[in-house]
Amino acid sequence: MNLRSSFFRLLLWWPFILVLSSPFSGAFALPLSPRIANYTIDVRLNTDTKRLDGRQTLTWRNTSPDVVTELHFHLYLNAFRDKKSTFMRESGGQLRGDELDDSKPENFGWTRLTALSNRQTGENLLAGVQFIRPDDANATDYTVLRVPLKQGLKPGETVVLDMAFQAKLPRIFARTGFSRDFFLVGQWFPKIGVYEPAGMRGRATGGWNCHQFHAHSEFYADYGTYAVSLTVPQKMVVGATGQRTAETPNRDGTKTLRYRADDVIDFAWTAAPQTQVVNDVWQGKTGNRVQIQLLMQPEHANQATRHANALKAALTYFDKQVGTYPYPIITVVDPPVHASGAAGMEYPMFITAGTSWGLPNGARFPELVTVHEFGHQYFMQLLASNEFEEAWLDEGFNQYYEGRIMDEAGPPLGYSARNSQIDLWGFRMGDLETSRSGYAHLDNPGIGPSYGNVWQLPNGYYGELTYSKTATWLRTLEGLVGRRVMDEIMQTYFLRWRFRHPNAQSFINVVNEVVPQRLGQTWPGAAYGPNLNWFFDQVLFGDRVCDYKLARIWNYADGTAAVRVDRLGDMQLPIELLVRTSTGREQTFYWDGKAKTHMFSIPGKSRIVWAHADPKQKLYMDIDLNNNSRAVSPSSAPAGKYAGKFLFWLQNTMQWLAWLV
């Protein structure tokens, strides 16, 4: 074969190669995921009644070795049907500060299955369905539906179900619904649960994992393909998970938009007439290209660049530090302030941010929310952990990366770890330090572990334990093993578990594999054992508190010196001590951190000027970093600065009030 004929052959094959190599090329796409639950949905939105009328075909494959005799479905919108659902009982009708006005019946929502049949057998399955409550005994919760199959589904077999449903959207206070003419439609279609065979995520026997909708829980679903047709009034600007493949105007004043999304775990969409669309593109260094679509409120349009820059910073950071974003598009919805309950939420290829008119650049909330919600593309979508049972695997990991990106992403954000969240009138707050503060400054930081079903975590501590504590202990792990090893852990975890359902043990196994390989027995943590189970027992499964204190410095008359470090908390972690002497020499010492107190005898004959336990703040979980250091002759200048400020503002207050007299 000569070169010339090879070249022409390549030209002939080129379109086919392109089709096969692109992960989003419709039916020809090579699956990235197992594609267990595949949906074709046709839905019409009635903007007057706030109702959805839909038909869907679900193709579900039994990938387990079990014969599956029943299917379980989430009917999430039934959480809003009255005040008696588990969601409403747990939340009290409010979420993240937004409250449901329960005085108006039109503010509630529901979903109803009107037809259900097995396409292969023609059987009507609707008569046999029943609502079940796998998590509590709340007989008035209708968020999980059990569908018995007349014939069991053998391993490897596929069932095709034709379904029709109606739904009434609630007024937005908890992610989904309507607010005036703005619609954010999430958790809206009957969605099959996850069938977990024995051994998966530590299960002893196979069974459905399909929890009721809880106040703080988010979701858990299998990967699949979505072909969705949305019929909405023509004036509506629409955004959705995936890529738009067609748009057809209808004679009745509506239009039908078709979307396609492959290898995702959910599908959400928005429709609103007052929306300004801003398009941009992110181009990765490895050639990856992602289309950015911003659906901005017109009066927030001048903040579109802020959102786009944040998104590009996050894409660049994740691409380099964790792994490639495999989808061709990411859509960011900027909800209006009156629909703030829909802000800050994540769906595959589709996130909601949140800002307000006139927000100064120093208040970096749009950037922060955009970075955070984009991060969920990795820790919710690509690593589809169970957010009912292990929310920390998504929210906590994402919070940790939000901190890293905001604090150190560089251009186009360029903030520092001291001002990445707020930099206004001299007040500065970094992102990761805010997470730490959320955990370390709890009344009782030992209130509970990060691990556990979210509805069973200590009441009122979901955010602190799931987001803040996890981000803080991940930063502590990074401090102990080093950034390079930490990045390798995260990359290995990502590559190994993407498009699957990892659990705690999945991550721990990766840590226990990478750390001994890279650090061997030479790092301080090796004194605790051959793996890092001791670490996870304390920070993830346990409720121990870390607090080391540099208690005292002795400079003896004979020229020798000593330092005492106390362990005030019950958490035990290896710790470094840095000592500076009057000659300017600095020495580092190590302690396994196990005993209640430890005396360091400083060799040589020189006076200690100061000593600092954990000087690099590796033990970021330490609830008081101020008591980690001690100087023999401390400067009183900081006290002078704040006393001066206090004096000034006190006198100012006096003078302002003096205008009254």
Added chain:
Amino acid sequence: MLLLLYGITLLLSLPVTLSLFGAINTETERSLAPLNLLNGFDYTVFSDFMNRHDGAIWPLLRAGWYSVLVYLITAIWTTGGVLNSFATGYRAVSFWQAGTYYFGRNARLFGVTLLFAIPLLVVAILIGSLLVIAVEDTLTERGIALIGFAVLAIFGLLLTLLLCVANYARVMLFRTDDAVAFRAFGIAGRFVLTNLRATFGPYLLIIAVGSALFGLYFLLEALLPTRNWFLILLLTLVQQAFIFGQIILKVWALRVAFEQVKR
């Protein structure tokens, strides 16, 4: 006299300030961490400190408020002395005597001022809230914010006018040796409204100068990083000069009113 007024401010502020200085020094327990607060602000240091030592700090902040209340009473007393100094020139004894003599009526006038100022505040909040509720479904965020700003501006202007009237009422009480604060407030109100340009104009100008001084202060503060004791003391001097400037403005406003009434 200006130095006396400044001295009173400083004297009432210093004890609690020095206590705070001592408390911060003690509570930081010789830590190196507060050094991070010198050049800028460090949220971790600040929040860790407040989390563990707020019990030592909040009582002092409360004591600061009590000092402000004491100053308010002292300011009622010094007003009589200041007005007397305009008429007869400053003498310590007459300042003291006039302050004591006019204290009761100035205190009542303060009450009358509050009697108007508090309802004005309540009405402003009420009108602002009702307006926002009425238009929130139709107006944009910017529109709602503008309504808020407009209500705030109108409230600010009316409050300034109220304070201007109270300023003239103080002079009326002094010049007519009247003891009825309400009557003096009424007379002053009519006087200010009939001579709006000559009375409210200068008053607004003084307020504007005060606001400009504030802007200047923030600029200077940004230019002066408090890295060490020398720079801290330098900033403290700037701060005290600014406070002294505010006292001058307050006395100036009273002097303008005094001269206007005299004319």
